[in-house]
Amino acid sequence: MKLKTFRAANMSEAMQIIKDEVGPDAVIMSSRQVRKKKGPLSLFSKKEYEVRVGFEEEEIPKRMQPEMVANSVPVRYPSRPAVPDHQETSSGNNEAVVRGMDEMKKMIEQLSEQVSRPEMAPQKRFPGKISALYQRMVKNGVEAGLANEICIETETIADSRNADPDEVIVNLLKDLLGNPHPIEPTKYRRKTIMLAGPTGVGKTTTLIKLAYMLVYREKLNIGIVNADSFRVAAKEHIKAYCEILKTDMITIYKPEELKDALDAFADKDMVLIDTAGKVSDDKQYLMDLAKLINIGKVDDIYITLSAATSERVLRTAIKNYSFLKNYSIIVTKTDEAPDRGVFLYLAKISGRPLSYLTTGQNVPDDIKLMDSSEIAESILEK
Structure with missing residues (x-):
């Protein structure tokens, strides 16, 4: 399994980038909030999400080739070291290939962190009304990934049942919050x-x-x-x-x-x-x-x-x-x-x-x- 780290402004954006660059079968190994490394000690930098994923892949997807990535830094893929013909053995070939692949993996991981990606607004993928609901939730403190999840479900239900998104999302939020469990006495028993x-x-x-x-x-x-x-x-x-x-x-x-x-x-x-x-x-x-x-x-x-x-x-x-x-x-x-x-x-x-x-x-x-x-x-x- 290969490992790769992505950074994005929020979890929804990170998930979209991972899906685009790695594919839908990637497995999230860890996620955390970090600060962008700008300025002394990064004290006043904005927070972003760092997500590390694992995936199985036979070859580097074409979309990850350097010429396909905007604003990327040039990548020099490691070449096999020159070895005199009389010293070259199958064992030496294998070791060189393994070293080359390890170096390639490290450089690709560094590239994924260095590339400056354009800001993405996950709410724009929704129709206007649901996009507005997404923005309200995030503004009122709902984590972006959770807000995105709720809006996806809202869109699905509203489309399939021809329902009002406002009514759908209110009911989804109420279902998630659950019914309160008040303290109630039990008759004839303490x-x-x-x-x-x-x-x-x-x-x-x-x-x-x-x-x-x-x-x-x-x-x-x-x-x-x-x-x-x-x-x-x-x-x-x-x-x-x-x-x-x-x-x-x-x-x-x-x-x-x-x-x-x-x-x-x-x-x-x-x-x-x-x-x-x-x-x-x-x-x-x-x-x-x-x-x-x-x-x-x-x-x-x-x-x-x-x-x-x-x-x-x-x-x-x-x-x-x-x-x-x-x-x-x-x-x-x-x-x-x-x-x-x-x-x-x-x-x-x-x-x-x-x-x-x-x-x-x-x-x-x-x-x-x-x-x-x-x-x-x-x-x-x-």
Whole structure:
């Protein structure tokens, strides 16, 4: 298999270039965002996508010949080294060919990075109306590759069913976001809810907002288990709000203590469990979560993730929590997020429903159930 690296302004453009130059059978080995190498240390250069692909090919496609590439640098293909006739052997021939092919591959890879390609606008491949929808999504923070994927599906459905692209795309966005999974009591049986999430995402504050909602709106008798024995003043933080709510709290210091805490809350309608906010790739932390879930026979799990976090960090967190077979997502700090595209990104990479959104620090007001129609409209607004 041969490897080759491409760079482009966005993933859609990169995919088109790869398809044109390598073919549809290329396999993406890796992709990342990098900065163009311009200026000292590239501090103020624009970002672009670097995609490395693998492919099987017998010969260099004609489209990659230097005379076919605009603005290319001349390529000198390595020639076989001159060897006196009496020293030339089949073994020597093979070695020379192998060296020549290796050098050729390196030069072609360098050429692909050096060639200055004209800017391509993926949205221009769509009809006018869908092109406008593409531009709105990208402007509102939807990753270009995902926006392109959604527009392709929109075009296909609109053409085959003679449907309005605006209506089609709204429904596609709503389907991707999923239906929220609200916290609901179970009649005649206590329900146990657990919140987990990386450090610094506002998990404990979110739990307190949910507790207010359950006590004052739903009129439920709730208990709170504090399993966060790592964070300084976590116990005092929750205890202060529990006094206002007139509800009980028990702090545990290891997962095995959860059983006794739940026995003490046998008369409650619902128990909320607050876990430690730690880095999501901490193996001991993940093992402790699994113990809490098993010991507490947890009914619903909510992972809290910040909308103001980078896509790379979000993807890592989702990967680390993948051992949980069934969970919903609470998106925190949405007031700090620069755009709405993060909601689609989270729904896409997790495959899990977005259930609640927190919109500020005010307790208990700044939390609401996710509205897929509202988010879809905000992503498509002009």
